Amino acid sequence: MSRKQSKYLKHQTHSTGKIMDLGFLLHALIPSLNSVYVLVVFFGYLAIAGSILPGKVVPGVTLQDGSRLCYRCNGLLSLLLLVALLGVGAKMDLLSPTVISESGFELLSTTFILSVLVTLVLYAAGCNSQNQGSSLKPHVTGNLIHDWWFGIQLNPQFVGIDLKFFFVRAGMMGWLFINLSVLAKSIQDANLSCSMILYQLFCALYILDYFFYEEYMTSTWDIIAERLGFMLVFGDLVWIPFTFSIQGWWLLGNKVELTTAAVVANCLVFLIGYLVFRGANKQKHVFKKNPKALMGGIARHCNYLGDLLLALSFSLPCGISSPVPYFYPIYLLILLIWRERRDEARCAEKYKEVWAEYRRLVPWRILPYFY
Numbered sequence: 001m002s003r004k005q006s007k008y009l010k011h012q013t014h015s016t017g018k019i020m021d022l023g024f025l026l027h028a029l030i031p032s033l034n035s036v037y038v039l040v041v042f043f044g045y046l047a048i049a050g051s052i053l054p055g056k057v058v059p060g061v062t063l064q065d066g067s068r069l070c071y072r073c074n075g076l077l078s079l080l081l082l083v084a085l086l087g088v089g090a091k092m093d094l095l096s097p098t099v100i101s102e103s104g105f106e107l108l109s110t111t112f113i114l115s116v117l118v119t120l121v122l123y124a125a126g127c128n129s130q131n132q133g134s135s136l137k138p139h140v141t142g143n144l145i146h147d148w149w150f151g152i153q154l155n156p157q158f159v160g161i162d163l164k165f166f167f168v169r170a171g172m173m174g175w176l177f178i179n180l181s182v183l184a185k186s187i188q189d190a191n192l193s194c195s196m197i198l199y200q201l202f203c204a205l206y207i208l209d210y211f212f213y214e215e216y217m218t219s220t221w222d223i224i225a226e227r228l229g230f231m232l233v234f235g236d237l238v239w240i241p242f243t244f245s246i247q248g249w250w251l252l253g254n255k256v257e258l259t260t261a262a263v264v265a266n267c268l269v270f271l272i273g274y275l276v277f278r279g280a281n282k283q284k285h286v287f288k289k290n291p292k293a294l295m296g297g298i299a300r301h302c303n304y305l306g307d308l309l310l311a312l313s314f315s316l317p318c319g320i321s322s323p324v325p326y327f328y329p330i331y332l333l334i335l336l337i338w339r340e341r342r343d344e345a346r347c348a349e350k351y352k353e354v355w356a357e358y359r360r361l362v363p364w365r366i367l368p369y370f371y
Helices: 003-028 033-052 075-091 104-127 144-150 163-188 194-212 214-219 230-243 246-253 260-289 302-318 324-351 353-361
Strands: 056-059 070-073
Touching: 033 075, 033 104, 033 163, 056 214, 070 214, 075 163, 075 194, 104 144, 104 230, 144 230, 163 194, 163 214, 163 230, 163 246, 194 214, 194 246, 194 260, 194 302, 214 260, 230 324, 246 302, 246 324, 260 302, 302 324, 324 353
Parallel strands: none
Antiparallel strands: 056 070
């Protein structure tokens, strides 16, 4: 065989491999009945557990019409019970702990289709709503894409379930269960590494902390200001669980050796990020409940800094050989700067001179002495 023929054969083999990979990916993205079944069981459980399990009932912030929605914060109990049920099911061979990691693309496409359908229903229901209360009053601009994307109702409900609160709960739990399935796959393949353990530990602690302080979610921007449209539904059901878990998927196929110094540094980044994130969010929550409470004096959005450090700590176990595992912190940086700008504009309009004085006293936005 001549060199030219050999080169041509290698090129053809490489091209065929690319086509086969693309064909496999497209086939894997086709929704299946199994993925529909997984989602139906998951959402059904969350709806039932969220409605009947005991939990602290927390009043939300006061809306423009003076009303306040109430939230049953039993997410931690719902999560722990579901983990226990799944653990028993796996022990009895009723289900496979790797079912999610082995059908991730199917679940991704199915969840995406569900998000589109849900938001179309929300749009139609909102347009037909005659309710003039702050939580259900439709805000229609006349631009179909805009209204579908951003939503037209603040807190739509279904059979008494606040959908905005429900979807973000589902997204955070979905993130954990994807991670646990990836962990099970790593153990099954005898591929468990220190990097995977660190990533799993940091994410699990973050998610458990979220549900332990779930009542703080009731005073966040998403709950009190954003209407429920495709942006939030897609963000909660698809973006959070399937993109925040990229590091775990990446570690399944890539071996990373961490030095002791790297492990210690990674743990410090997580710890500092957590302390800043939790401390700032607690302070903001208390202030929103009681405007006479003291407010942050170092930076106006220290919680964003903590969130960014935590996101970085999830990616650092993957090393620096590829930018792929750093998608989450890079995306989060862009998102939080955009959100901080929107929040600043909203606060300036709402609080006027008081906000101007606060900006004078606290000139830094997110990172003290830098931004």
